[in-house]
Amino acid sequence: MPPLLPATARALLARTARVQRDGRAPSLVAGVVRDGGLAWSAGRGDVAEPHTDVQYRLGSISKTVTAVVVLRMRDEGLLGLDDPLERHVPGTPLGERTVGQLLSHMSGLSSESPGGWWERVEGGSLEDLRLDPSDVVLGAARRFHYSNLGFGLLGELVQRHRGASWADVVTTEVLSPLGMTRTTTRPSGRAAAGSAVHPWADVVLPEPEHDAGVMAAAGQLWSTLADLGRFAAFLLGDTGDVLAPGTLEEMGVPAGVDSSAPGWSAYGLGLQVMRVDGRTLTGHGGSMPGFLAGVFVDREEQVGAVQLANTTSGLDPLVPGLLADVRAAEPRVVDAWVPSAPLVPLDVLGVWFWGPAPHVLRARSGGLLHLGPLPGRAGRASRFAPREDGTWVGLDGYYAGETLRIAVDHLDLATFVFTRTPYDPAAPVPGGVDERGWR
Structure with missing residues (x-):
């Protein structure tokens, strides 16, 4: 793919460098995706080279990968979005909540799984969670309430339908077909060490790495900048045989939000949807102790941006700024208009x-x-x-x-x-038209 102009690359590097310095991230890698792959990338801080091949934890971007598999099964006719969870994962006290509600965080389930802080302790099976009615905290479809627990249950659904582990299914059905060979459930090869940065001093503390068990579907994956760039290309429409293009569009439709209103953030089916500076961005952010990540695309502009960092918190969002820089410096030249015959007279x-x-x-x-x-x-x-x-x-x-x-x-x-005219008396207007007409 053609590289970005030198002036554009300089602006992106300057923005990335400032975010890494001001956010005090031990390392930060970022890239812009255009025409199917990385058109620009950079690494700042303590980053091994090539910086595009260092693994970082993706956190909740794993949810989007899980959602892709669930929607593949929907498209195959194995389930419906209105199906109650009980039909596919029987025996939980949450069974009347639907697959679609789980995907869109409208199920009213608790934000976290019961027990220890799942993002920092070894996970177990669904039975180990010992779910009970208290894990439902809101009425179904009443309001958006982000639920990691909900995606843990979707991972269990995937496992039971496919007869294989969640990790094996997402690798076989999503990661491998997309060429994301450096995306794994545990760190492999060159990988950044998760770190917490002290709030009042420039010192760091290592964060633990673990297997989240049944909660893996909510945040287990590790990936590189190159692989995450490939996933951004997927979100831009290069879906291959992984997902029907219409299903990808369906994932980005906000649930319970008026998408014509300016300045909103919402959630579709496994995808975050944001309006930033008048643009609609779709993708997902991710965080786990020691790591922050993000992948968002502007489908109208056909450009995406990705970032990975090994810090627990404190980093300003970088991706929207990168997209704004590219849009300002190198706006997309759209296809020429050509005449086409309408399907109606x-x-x-x-x-x-x-x-x-x-x-x-x-x-x-x-x-x-x-x-x-x-x-x-x-x-x-x-x-x-x-x-x-x-x-x-x-x-x-x-x-x-x-x-x-x-x-x-x-x-x-x-x-x-x-x-054709206001309240045409010759047309079947419901309730009829006053015979005296306009006066």
Whole structure:
């Protein structure tokens, strides 16, 4: 892939160096991903060379890898997102919570597993956790509540369905196909030592390394900058045979958040979704005692950034700044517009009225339709994809999942009728139209 311009590389290096110094990380490696791989990378502090091949612990980025396997099984028809956990992992007091709620942290389960601090002590089996009703702390689907325990249970689900350990499954189904050969469950070869940095002095303390047992699916993996860059390329859409592109897009749809509002952070299905400086970033952060990590991509700009450091806390986020630097210095040159025939007659497109409110139905590239208010007006907007039966299904916005039917004189959308003129008396307007008309 073509390298970044020297001026861009200098700006990225300066930002990375400042974050490492100010955050007092013993070592920090970072990179920018474009066109399928690392287009720029750097290491600061006590980093062995090549810095792209030193392992660091990924922490919760492991959750995204777990989610990919769960969604592969969904796509195979082995489970549904609305399935209760009990159907796949029977015998827990949490069984009525669904697979989808676990993936999106909407299950209401405790943030941590019972017993010792799982991130610092050896783990055991699901039975060793001795779960009880107190491990449910909130009602289902009431609010976002991050749950490491929930992903531990998803790892157990993976293990039972595949008849192999979680580690073997994610290696076989995700890591190996993506070429992430230096991503492992325990440190292997060149690996950074986990460290805590004293808050009031420039001294460090080693952090322990261990096997988290049943909680491994929540944060066990170790990886290198090169491998994490490959995973960023996956998140940008280079999914290969690992996951259907549509499923990857589904993972990044926020749960329980209005994604049209500025300045938010949310969670999809195993992916964090953030709005930063007007851009939507998808990926995941990670932390374990001794380590911090991050991988986020801007799919519209087709660029990603990754970082790995061996410090427990105190490091400012680096990835969003790297993405902003690249976007400012080397903005993506988009493909040229070319004409394309819409999948509906031209006379269907144009202005339609929901009651007195004008909307516009437009054809979009890729065979899609878009229905939304006139520019400058507030209102609901969604894209629609065609179905084989001639109807259209909403892809996003208020009408996501809803059916659009196009008739000669009206549009029928989720019981709403759009007409060519406001409350057209010739169209089947629900409740009818006052026969005296406008006056």
